[in-house]
Amino acid sequence: MEPDLFSWLKRAQVPYVILCQANRDDSNFSAEDLRAGRYILSQAKAVVFVSRHNRMLAERQFGISLPHAVEIQNPPPLRDWPELAWPPASPVKLATVSRLESTAKGLDLIIPALADALGHQSDWQLDLYGEGPDKEKLQQLAAAHGISDHIHFRGFVADISTIWQEHHMMLLPSRFEGCSIAMMEAALCGRPVLATPVGGVDEWIVDGETGFVAKDISQAALVDALRRAWLARADWAQMGSAAKQRAHQLLDPQSGDKLLNVITGAVI
Template sequence: MKIVIIQVRGFLNGSGGTEKIGCYLANNLAKNNFEVEIATNEHTSGNPFFPLDEMVQITNIFDKQHIQKHLLDLHNYKGKNPFSWMCHKVVKKYTKLRNKILLKKMGGIDGLNTFNLSHRSQAWNKYIIAAKPDLIITMNIGSLLEITYENNYEIPIINSVNGRPDYDYSDLLWYRSENEMRLIKESYKNLAAIQVLFDSYNNYLPDTFTGQAVTISNPVLQVNDSEIIDHCKEKERFKIINVASLVISCKQQDIAISVFSGVANKYLNWDLHFWGIGNDLEKLQNQVKVLGIEDRVFFNGFTSDPLEKMRESDLFIFPSKYEGFPLALVEAMSVGLPSVGFETCSGVNELIEHTANGFLAKDENAMRESLEVLMTNKNLRQQMGIIAHEMVKKYNEKDIMNKWLDLITQFRKN
């Protein structure tokens, strides 16, 4: 049985959760004697960030001959040379005019996007016909839309959802035009099945979906009972840790800094550590500087071994606005860290059991209070950490993969 896993963009060199799960699926399917190919369409070169079995084939269908029309980027001149400023101003006016002409010709931004989508879909159709898969797994709804737009396949398609489903087809988190939302919703009609991360996420599927919905959470690397954190161990300094991309709009590290600043002067032997990279690093550093806690808040950059950094810590703070299945949070739980997050955050409110393995806060003040309770009670940290570690055991790789195999084998040809 040949299975093609499709992630149209972001797979090459990508180190996010979608790429991690894609490689996990490919590796385990290959070990179970499936013929596996990962396909992408990226104007870049590179390799998967996560280890991939040598039996898994990678195909990038990108071709410069594929027709795509793009708006030119607008840039502001930041120098002080008056001649360069004038030249840049002329270029910027030309760019605006060129973009205006293109949008008028294409019938607006929706027309331009649909034109490009149609041509990418034609390229995918050509590839799929040649590849002859028995089953397709799309790693996000954008990939599903791109391969099925104006195309019909008898090949069963399973979509893997890496967040709460309604975030994919609505404008709850960011702007989507009415046309874009309509096209995305229609793409669900092409699915034989969909994988969601939690049972409650079934309530957020669109009414256009008529296939089979199956709950399969993400796998989590298991930590031995003997290797979890001992919170009763004497130490001079303590660490609150956050592991995530530095993206304020989603991960809200600015809130973590604000919350910590409210207790920093009271608990002088506690520090706040961030692990991760992102575009908002400078903003966060400036916030720390304004608050005068530069010597207590640390931006450590990327780590290839987050579990080790978590083992060195005492609390996990995770103030995200929204999540799907936050791997960093579950990994923190696996090593025995109690966690604090927001009760309104999807994914987080599925994993943190309030007062059992951590605290779910309704606002910043409640998060600060929860943090302080844990900072002052090592026995509570120990108790919650053990419960968190035990909870994570149900997400072991073997059981999760067996659920995937049960789903996939339903579509095996006799």
């Protein structure tokens, strides 16, 4: 909590709206931060969360109820979601779409988990899309676990649908999220997602039906989820279709207007 911001908000008495884009379960707040957080959250005209998970987590962290909180999606950038044919069965192609860093995105968890769960298999690959500060560390991690031949760094791709034309499943091993837009995009393109139980996942992924959800945020839980997924890979195409259907049911095309209304309503 920035003390200058806290002091200014108390002094200025101006209306404000809080937009929470992510929240993490392992946040440890000092007593001073808790007091400041409760004040700032309770005095806001509205608190906007991008997932139910993040809202419930914030209420638990600060020990307060937020009746003035609302949940509004971040809209994915694509508007016309293509009908993509299912890729050839071999090789099994997995993908992550995120910045290449491990603190939030958990990429340091998924590489050893893949080595443990699938290292004895030959017919698979993981393509990592994105750029970031941990690329070299992740390359070294793949080498240390003997799976460098299976791990490929693909950089940035402008058209997300081209990724899902070629890949069977998205991996989302994050330690925390608000609600992953990349997850939403994969589902809207008809691909199942294997994820940790972070923000938005419980709303968008039904374990065993539209994807796979690890029991917790750990390497061991990811190994278990990967093994379950591998054994069920004959069902992935059907799961992708179910993921697409569910995603279209959940997608809110009015989310931008809703956020604007919340902000303008706070100051008018």
